[in-house]
Amino acid sequence: MTHQALIKHINQFLFQPMRAEEEKAVADRFIRKAYRKRQYVLQAGDLSSRNTFVVEGCFRVFVADPNGKEHNLQFAVENGWIVDMGSLYKEEPSEMNIEALEDSTVLQIERKGLYELYDGFPVFNRYFRILAENAYIASQKRLIRSLGFTAEARYLDFIARYPHLLNRISDAKIASFLGMTPEFLSKLRRNFNK
Amino acid sequence: MTHQALIKHINQFLFQPMRAEEEKAVADRFIRKAYRKRQYVLQAGDLSSRNTFVVEGCFRVFVADPNGKEHNLQFAVENGWIVDMGSLYKEEPSEMNIEALEDSTVLQIERKGLYELYDGFPVFNRYFRILAENAYIASQKRLIRSLGFTAEARYLDFIARYPHLLNRISDAKIASFLGMTPEFLSKLRRNFNK
DNA sequence: AAATAACCTTAACCCAGGTTAAGATCCTGC
DNA sequence: GCAGGATCTTAACCTGGGTTAAGGTTATTT
Numbered sequence: 471m472t473h474q475a476l477i478k479h480i481n482q483f484l485f486q487p488m489r490a491e492e493e494k495a496v497a498d499r500f501i502r503k504a505y506r507k508r509q510y511v512l513q514a515g516d517l518s519s520r521n522t523f524v525v526e527g528c529f530r531v532f533v534a535d536p537n538g539k540e541h542n543l544q545f546a547v548e549n550g551w552i553v554d555m556g557s558l559y560k561e562e563p564s565e566m567n568i569e570a571l572e573d574s575t576v577l578q579i580e581r582k583g584l585y586e587l588y589d590g591f592p593v594f595n596r597y598f599r600i601l602a603e604n605a606y607i608a609s610q611k612r613l614i615r616s617l618g619f620t621a622e623a624r625y626l627d628f629i630a631r632y633p634h635l636l637n638r639i640s641d642a643k644i645a646s647f648l649g650m651t652p653e654f655l656s657k658l659r660r661n662f663n664k
Numbered sequence: 665m666t667h668q669a670l671i672k673h674i675n676q677f678l679f680q681p682m683r684a685e686e687e688k689a690v691a692d693r694f695i696r697k698a699y700r701k702r703q704y705v706l707q708a709g710d711l712s713s714r715n716t717f718v719v720e721g722c723f724r725v726f727v728a729d730p731n732g733k734e735h736n737l738q739f740a741v742e743n744g745w746i747v748d749m750g751s752l753y754k755e756e757p758s759e760m761n762i763e764a765l766e767d768s769t770v771l772q773i774e775r776k777g778l779y780e781l782y783d784g785f786p787v788f789n790r791y792f793r794i795l796a797e798n799a800y801i802a803s804q805k806r807l808i809r810s811l812g813f814t815a816e817a818r819y820l821d822f823i824a825r826y827p828h829l830l831n832r833i834s835d836a837k838i839a840s841f842l843g844m845t846p847e848f849l850s851k852l853r854r855n856f857n858k
Numbered sequence: 859a860a861a862t863a864a865c866c867t868t869a870a871c872c873c874a875g876g877t878t879a880a881g882a883t884c885c886t887g888c
Numbered sequence: 889g890c891a892g893g894a895t896c897t898t899a900a901c902c903t904g905g906g907t908t909a910a911g912g913t914t915a916t917t918t
Contacts (some may be wrong), residue, residue: 606796
């Protein structure tokens with residue numbers, strides 16, 4: 471069945487299987503959708519009205535700063551979620567862009583459907599609580615590294631933490647994620663080889 | 665009653681009043697505690713076993729980077745929460761320090777009590793979901809500013825966003841929160857006066 | 859298989875913000 | 889009420905990482 475990956479992911483985070491009616495509530499509200507490489511899931515300025523679970527493929531979330539320079543905030547692969555949570559919940563225009571980096575398949579739920587899950591089935595408040603807590607913990611760790619680590623330390627940390635992304639995502643995009651230019655990343659790598 | 669501020673805060677985020685038994689569950693598990701100015705709620709390396717709600721006073725959350733330099737991650741005043749969520753939930757030694765900046769009063773709950781709330785009363789999964797989502801949204805906004813904004817833009821943004829903190833927290837601590845040195849903040853402020 | 863676009867590297871030069879140090883002002887506890 | 893600590897400012901000098909520009913390599917697309 472088409473929603474298996476998501477249901478499995480939810481069960482893992484809950485440490486117990488959902489009941490049949492809860493599984494059905496998921497299956498009724500999440501819609502499968504395909505994106506081609508370079509296609510946008512969300513553009514800055516638009517309203518984000520959906521939450522998106524990655525079944526297969528790879529995405530990046532990025533913002534443009536006041537000079538128009540891009541900064542990658544997050545990459546998501548299989549079993550990850552991509553959303554501008556601020557835009558989704560506060561119903562404000564998105565600051566973020568979300569772009570497919572590969573041909574990809576996702577499951578999407580509308581804001582309305584998400585609220586139906588929260589109101590009808592307590593289990594989803596628990597699941598998304600845990601998810602938001604993990605996202606917050608990860609975001610704080612990133613902030614700590616961006617405040618106190620040198621460019622070199624951030625790069626080494628990235629290699630150790632996300633080895634599976636190294637061959638899947640271009641260096642320029644990783645450099646942007648790490649808060650440095652591709653030129654500087656190239657200089658760093660050259661120094662390691664000596 | 666001593667838990668009123670917290671109960672009111674929860675009700676606000678739920679958009680509806682809790683039932684009596686839920687209020688009681690809160691009152692039974694949160695313990696009032698006082699901290700003196702400069703006293704630590706949590707030290708890096710210790711295990712964080714509690715979540716803390718600020719009834720009155722002011723705190724900072726900070727980390728030390730590899731060179732021993734401090735970085736303020738968050739300030740919390742009345743109705744704010746302070747916690748190293750990573751340490752609390754993953755039961756790992758804390759990276760963070762939490763220090764009272766004024767004589768303060770808080771309400772604290774032990775990890776065990778918190779899990780009892782989650783398991784016994786769905787409403788708390790909803791409340792803490794919303795809280796975690798808001799924290800994540802705020803943390804992402806901070807990251808965006810730290811990646812793409814100049815020191816001056818970050819300072820102006822801070823003034824606009826947290827005017828009430830300006831007279832309550834020292835410039836050096838604000839500078840650290842904004843990712844710059846107090847000397848540089850001083851230089852910025854001098855330029856504005858011309 | 860050529861054309862085009864995306865990607866990576868190198869190198870010279872540059873700058874926002876850090877560092878160091880010294881003096882001035884404001885607490886705060888005893 | 890004053891001594892020792894925080895706190896804020898100024899100024900000279902320094903550096904990690906950015907900018908610009910050019911050439912080389914590797915994927916896509918047709």
